[in-house]
Amino acid sequence: MNLKIRVILDAKKDVFRDIQISGKQNLLSFHRIVKEAFDLEGEEMASFYLSNENWFQGSEIPLENIFDEEGGETMAKIQLNEVMGQVGRRMIYVYDFFNMWTFFCETIERDEKEAATAVVYSYGKMPDKAPVKDTMDFFIEENEDEISPKRDDIFDDDDFNEYY
Secondary structure (H helix, E strand, C coil), rough: CCEEEEEEEECCCEEEEEEEEEEECEEEHHHHHHHHHHCCCCCCCCEEEEEECCCCCCEEECCCCCCCCCCCCCCCCHHHHHHHHCEEEEEEECCCCCCCCEEEEEEEEEEECCCCCCCEEEEECCCCCCCCCCCCCCCCCCCCCCCCCCCCCCCCHHHHHCCC
């Protein structure tokens, strides 16, 4: 099975690549083709995060198991079919945790024929630096069954002022 995955840079200007890849490939292979497609240099740490239709960040699938957790998931252990095998499936990809290059990945097409891994469409020019993000855009409440959106009532300005 072949997947076509659109990978979009989280930036003000549109920058995206459509990548064709076999669903039998693992996330480590996908990580490498994304790096190449967007001219990301170096061997920085990276992670994929499962996501939903609202692009909320869910469970992490890291490049490496840095905590040596027995049976911990890594990119090398997960096939694309498992997480991106259906049209509309989404993940967030973060490369280089210092600069936070962030990408949205969505399966846009699936077919049964096998084809070589390739960037089949490229739009926009990569900026020289990672776009700056507001790290307090949202809070995530993790739940085993779902990814929850930001709750505005978690900690607001009045709470902050009361606390201090």
